[in-house]
Amino acid sequence: MRIPCPHCGLRGHEEFAYLGDATLRRPDPAAPDAERAFAEYAYRRDNPAGRHRELWYHAQGCGTWLVVERDTLTHEIGRVTEAREQGGS
Amino acid sequence: MRYSIFSVLRQALAGNRGWAPAWREPEPKRHYDVVIVGGGGHGLATAYYLARVHGVRNVAVLEKNYVGSGNVGRNTTIIRSNYLLPGNIPFYEWSLKLWEGLEQELNYNAMVSQRGVLNLFHTEAQRDLFVRRGNSMRMHGVDAELLDVAGVRRIAPFLDFDNARFPIRGGLLQARGGTVRHDAVAWGYARAADRLGVDVIQQCEVTGIRVEAGAAVGLETTRGYIGAGRIGLACAGNSSRVAALAGLRLPIESHVLQAFVSEGLKPVIPGVITFGAGHFYVSQSDKGGLVFGGDIDGYNSYAQRGNLPTVEDVCEGGMALMPFLGRVRLLRSWGGIMDMSMDGSPIIDRTPVGRLYLNAGWCYGGFKATPASGWCFAHLLARDEPHAVARAYRLDRFAEGRLVDEKGQGPFPNRH
Amino acid sequence: MSEGSNSVLIPGRTGRADGRAGLLVRECQGLALASLVARRGRVREAAEAARAAFGVALPLVARAAGNERVTFVWAGPGQWLVETSDARGDIEAFLAPALGSLAAICDQSDSRVVIELAGTAVRDVLAKGVPIDLHPRAFGVGDVALTAAHHVGLHLRQVSEEPRYRISVVRSYFGSFRHWLESSAAEFGCEVLAPLGAG
């Protein structure tokens, strides 16, 4: 696969480290059901067959965490943005 | 017809015209006591043991493609019970015991071949881990042996002992480990289950799970609606998709694992060998091909195919370990989609939906589990209680923190 | 890596011995390096401050920009590797007056080995490990890439048209990198020249 890093251009996916679902948000640790929410966050996944927003880290490149839209059935890649633009947990 | 040397000879004389289909091609009935989704090794074994052990014979196995089209037909065929954690060892050992009598049980030669599984180590830290594991196995009554370099050399003199980046320091050997002919497992279980009355229904994809009052009552399929007393999901790789039909979200990601086979060669490699410093393991099939593999590609995928860097990584490991492989040619590569669970261990459990049961999360290690998985899942489906050797494989273990994490990698499926 | 000299490349010829060597390598010595990471939201200010103080703005894309005093090599968004032979032993102090409030500055002078590569076969040699399209239509003078060859991370840029490339490699991996480079160049002949900027 070739991932279009917004900073480095098209690069082989072997330059990146993968971390899965980018739609997860770290729950509020102070919420009363924090333990349950954190367990969901840490362990459960939508794991869709189709469009997937996912985190890739350009480890051998610019060091940016990217949010890549990729189809898990075809591997086709759509939009790629920086994770920091999501504004955090 | 019973299979034996006599039937083979008799048929040979008769031009092989008398053989009957290995299993029927029945039309689905409107309702079954138990419907298993997924005609892979686990689904078929479950149906077989339901019929054979629990006398539940009004059973259907629904397979969206052809029987054995999933991971049971595309894995590297390794069986072993050399696990570390007490949640795992009894289960995999029970599986190995079932493998040991499988052919006679099924009357199908699945070529269970216990030529040994040798895990090499290259550092002292790795050795400590293997010793911990081997001792754990021995305490469970499982065979395990620690080999020093000379011991490894005796088994596999062709490894690179002298010029390696990560020198071999020894190995953990499970002599009872080995390989089994993958396709024959699916076919053998299908035939045996069929003979006990199980309907094996191919080209039948489950597209919906009908839930009424909190309990599953039947399945929408590409061949119509099928009612069910109980439903067991055994659709490795696709578990998340199928469970989602009942509104469940699983602790699973789907990842692709590639496997490789070389051209046919005269025998060289005695059993299974795994390289502890690279991503590579290998055995040689009875047909002569070197069957090998390595790491998963590492990203969510349902595409059943991998990418080139992983191919290279695996072959680099192979060459580093066995420098005579240079001129052996890779014949074919393929991929399978696996349920990578969040702790690298499987799930055999009830679900929050009534009468819906789950068998999932086998990662890259579920082939060896096939008999025990079928055995335990059948037990769960028939008795509605977990089998003793599969006690650890509960769905709530993640939230509770009772993880079965052999590698200590945490909730990062692509690191298990 | 002999005591007394910090030379990591020993001048001489390796690989194919006849004809002109296809790859010419030299170490760039006497450079001070620093990483510069802009504070949150201060990238443009930092770029301007650099222009005001050094006459070169920080490049905001994968490029290098420099003059005789100092070169700023893009090293990721909001990050640069600063190269200078003008730092008088303390590159942090050299940069701090202009940039200290706008960016984190950290001496990296010893963390990398910097080499220059040229020669008729330089692109063919690099192609054996560097997964970057170095064709003149795709990569030109001033372009920068962060990538890896043979599992060793590298920071690469083209410094002149011929082409000549400058590469910095993490010091602890340099031995392996050099070995890869020399064996990749062996079919063309590899000539290590006297270091640049030694003294």
Added chain:
Amino acid sequence: MSGGASTQPRRLASGGAIDRSQPLEFRFDGRTYTGYAGDTLASALVANGVRLLGRSFKYHRPRGLLCAGPEEPNALVELRDGARREPNTRATVVELFGGLEAASQNRWPSLAFDVLAVNRWLGPVFAAGFYYKTFMWPAAFWERLYEPLIRRAAGLGRIATGPDPDGYEKSYAFCDLLVIGAGPAGLAAALTAGRAGLRVLLIDEDFLPGGRLNAERQLLDGRPAREWAAAAVAELGSLPSVRLMRRTTVVGCYDHGVYGALERVHDHRPAPPPFEPRQRLWRIACRHCVLASGAYERPLLFGDNDLPGVMLAGAVRTYANRFAALAGRRAVVFADNDEGAVTAADLVAAGADVVALVDPRTAPGATGVERIAGVVRRAIGGQGLRGVEILAADGSVRRIACDLLAMSGGWSPALQLTAHHGGRPRWDDRLGTFLPGTLPAGMMVAGAANGDFTTEAALAAGVRAALAAAAALGHAAAPVALPSVSPESVGHRPLWEVAGTRGKCFVDFQHDVAVTDIELAEREGYRAAEHMKRYTTLGMATDQGKTASLNGLAVLAARTGRSIAATGTTTFRPPVVPVAIGALAGTHRGRDFRPLRLTAAHAWAVEQGAIFMETGPWLRAQYFPRPGEPTWLESVTREVNATRQAVGVCDVSTLGKIDLQGPDACEFLERLYVNGWRTLAVGRARYGLMLREDGMVMDDGTVSRLGEHRYLITTTTANAVAVFQHMQWCHQVLWPGLDVQFVSVSDQWAQYSVAGPRARELLRAVVAAEHDLSNEAFPYMAAGTLRLRDDTVARLFRISFSGEHAYEIAVPARAGERVVRMLMAAGAPLGVTPYGLEALGAMRIEKGHVAGNELSGQTTAHDLGFGKMLSTKKDYIGAVLARRAALTDPDRPRLVGLAPVGRGDRFGAGAHLVRRGVEPVAAADEGYVTSAAFSPTLGHWIGLGLLRRGPERHGERVVAFDPLRGRRTELEVRDPVFVDPAGERLRV
């Protein structure tokens, strides 16, 4: 000088693309032959009249050449010898070189007389899948008898005997347009794109580009087609943006325009020249691709169609026209398409006696040879073809003597690469074959690969595809003028099977899969195309069914009553042709498997005689043996004692080091670590512990505050990269609002631990005089910057892993070696000793410090005795999930110290802990020994372990059960800190 007709009886007097001025001697099965440059091994054997080349897999039937290209199923040889032996090499793709050695395989004792040929008489027993039905009784016989026998019989060639002596390498290539195949379609595409200035990579697996143009007697613009091809190649060579690679096969199509290709750089030489690889793997990234890979001809299915002398018609033409080698003198042609006539004409032109052209279609044409409407029902012969039995349309049966049967069942596009992304080929009823279906993004198909079976159509399709690619890339391009092509006729009505055959009718030649096997599979319910493939193994041999698959599907379709379209193909997978594993590994082998990291003082350690060990990518000194120390134990004991009694120096440069700055740096630390940082003063260091979000321990290390907003973090060697990535994730993904900046400085600093009661004295001797190192000025856990006597800038941290009064001194990496020598020189009067990882490990165990074996990813802070560090006043990664009941359960195995009751006893890491007097079985398992070492300080073995409720059990005796090493040792459970529990030595 010339080889001459006498040695090459079947070589034509003239013609062909061979160089008669360069005769080459080679050996096959021990006999010497001569061929020419430009030959393949196969064509040279044809020219020498050698027909018997191999034995089949199962029945050991004699086999000769079927094809002239990579699709060859029969003519597999062992090429070269010893460590260079290449089993299963297709003679058809081996470019001939002088001195070539080849041998037939899978036969014993000889090719002509092969004992296992008896298998053919057992054919009915060895039918598809027979092994699934037998060998089950008695059970124990499988592994002892049946399986070894099967394994001996199976397999084809023999693997090489030693490490591959040749080199391999890999390379990257980039282009706008990748053209795969340099036949008419590919050449036209490359010319069009190349003239338009696109960056074109044209790849062909042959050593002679041109594809079928080299093999046919066609005329292009009135010239032999081969000349047109040569001119096109010459022009491409002159275009600056075009690169033509010969002897290179594109083997796989991967995501996003990545293609893998194998270049056989020097396979056409006895061995590669110095400094050059045997083969090179190309990793190509292209924006567009034109696949112009041509087509494979199909055999016809009739009795004993595998006899040597039965060949594909296209191959017969290739041998005659390209290689000037005549595959037989007396030929019958059997085809269901118009190529039959072309073949007959070519054979006549080559001087063969063509006795009949058999074609089931009823439209005879005038070709000057006898045309029979009908079929060949059976081939006749023993080790080679002697004649054929023909069933004419009128029902008459004739036997005709011949030594060559040229057959053609039509063509199947070489479409594998179109299907590597899962796209299914689609059936084309008009052409009677499968054509490419859904294509991978960026790929177009042209020429015979797309069903354009005439040269004219292939040329035009190549141009069209290139224009489309240029347009998509926004390049202006003009169509190239195409040559006129002599008349072509491609009528075809597929025959699929000859009815009423006698003898075995082979579909997959290499795997000996016959029509009867497919019938059996169907009968037994293996009716899906994939089931049939797996049950019969059709298409699973080294040729991957290139000539067999479609025929097999047609037979299956006929038996099931489904159409071929509904039957569908099996899945195509990379590689297109088998690829040497060495090429896929490239230079990553032996010691170059992975790069090596060396610390700045590596050369010094080598001088000191260090024994090194691999730790991740690093090589680190394990211990420094001295003369008279018989084992490592003596060396390590000396190193520990010297350190504990005087002073030792250890290279700890491999620790991960991260420079953290920014106004929010402290807040960032608060969120990363379990413990608090707000009270850490400038100039002080503190121990820190990090969890993963799931509550398990991730890493530990120290953090030193260097300035108001500047910290230095150290990580363990093993986790350096992971922790940095984790920090990036925390910063960029979780908390981008924090104003922090961090970079790795692991390589900037060489770092040495200076430990022992005389550590301060030693430092005094190297540190510039103005610095005050007294306990008051520089106490335990102090951190600061200073200068050494030689003016080197250094950072000094008063931290200790060994439990001694200790420092870590960091200096810029280039000064590392110098400084370590300085330390050793200055320390000589104090008795300084270098110590390695082994001594470090022993001392940390003596001190009860956890390390890699305890940080297994399976342990919690509570397990390791760090429960009290967990802050309750703040949120941090892992805080919530670490609180789960199962993770804080006191019943969990937790850290203890362990010492043998019999002080002379030894025990090791990995031993399990059970109560005394109970049976050591799984149910009694209470934990295990994580680390163990001989303690020179205490004079006996000690260890750390995780023991159920451990901290409550100090003083209890347990047994370390280690059946793997055959040990059972009684241990006393105790506090993990063996040495200086009060920490007095640290603070002096």
